[in-house]
Amino acid sequence: MVKPAAVAxxxxxxxxxxxxxxxFRIKALKMTRLSKEQAERxxxxxxxxxxxxxxxxxxxxxPIVAAIxxxxxxxxxxxxxxxxxxxxxxxxxxxxxxxxKSIEDNAVHGSDSDExxxxxxxxxxxxxxxx
Numbered sequence: 845m846v847k848p849a850a851v852a853x854x855x856x857x858x859x860x861x862x863x864x865x866x867x868f869r870i871k872a873l874k875m876t877r878l879s880k881e882q883a884e885r886x887x888x889x890x891x892x893x894x895x896x897x898x899x900x901x902x903x904x905x906x907p908i909v910a911a912i913x914x915x916x917x918x919x920x921x922x923x924x925x926x927x928x929x930x931x932x933x934x935x936x937x938x939x940x941x942x943x944x945k946s947i948e949d950n951a952v953h954g955s956d957s958d959e960x961x962x963x964x965x966x967x968x969x970x971x972x973x974x975x
Contacts, residue, residue, distance in 0.1 A: 845908050845909060845910045845911065845952065845953045845968075846859050846860070846908060846909035846911075846951065846952055847902070847903065847908060847949065847950070847951055847952060847953060848902065848903065848904075848905045848906035848907060848908055849902070849905075849906075849945060849949035849951070850943050850944075850949070850951040850952065851875075851906060851907050851908060851909060852906050852907075853943075855943045855951065856875075856909045858943070859909075859939055859943060859951060859952060860873075860909070860911070862939055862942075863911075863913065863925075863939075866921075866925050867915055867921075868913040868914065868915045868918065868921075868922065868925075869913065869914040869915065870911055870912070870913060870914075871911075871912040871913065871914050871974050871975055872910075872911060872912040872965070872968075872969045872973050872974045872975065873909065873910070873911045873912075874909070874910050874911075874968065874969070874973070875907050875908070875909050875910075876907065876908060876910060876968070877904075877906065877907045877908065878903055878904045878908060879904060880900060880901075880904045882904070883899075883900045883903040883904040884900050885967075886903070886964070886967060887899055887900060887903065895947075895948065898948060899948055902948045902949060910968040910969070912965045912968075912969060912974055918961070919954070919955055919956070919957060919958055919961050922954045922955075923954050923956070925938065925939065926938055926939045926940050926951075926952050926954050927939060927940035927941050927944075928940065929947055929950060930946075930947050930950070931943075931944030931945065931946065931947075931950050931951070934950075939951055939952050940952065
């Protein structure tokens with residue numbers, strides 16, 4: 845997903861174009877906004893971590909662009925393509941290096957496993973919204 849700060853900064857279209865240029869096929873796409881409660885549920889896996897509260901606040905601060913992507917080895921490929929969580933440590937020409945501002949406002953979220961990709965996809969899209 846494209847995170848609220850990147851959407852607010854007007855980078856959503858450029859990020860989606862870069863994703864497409866990286867060989868990822870967009871199977872579902874929508875702009876929406878997470879409530880505080882929805883962000884809490886989405887990031888529940890991090891509930892005990894010190895950054896959980898600020899992450900929830902950031903992720904519910906404005907619209908996001910949620911997407912389901914397809915490519916061979918999509919999760920691993922996308923994680924490499926977006927760069928390190930901390931934009932300052934991300935490789936040149938990665939999405940987070942180009943558009944990220946901080947660890948929390950690092951422009952995009954990417955699933956960390958195939959299992960979580962399925963769970964996260966179902967969180968935002970019904971089967972009728974996936975192509």
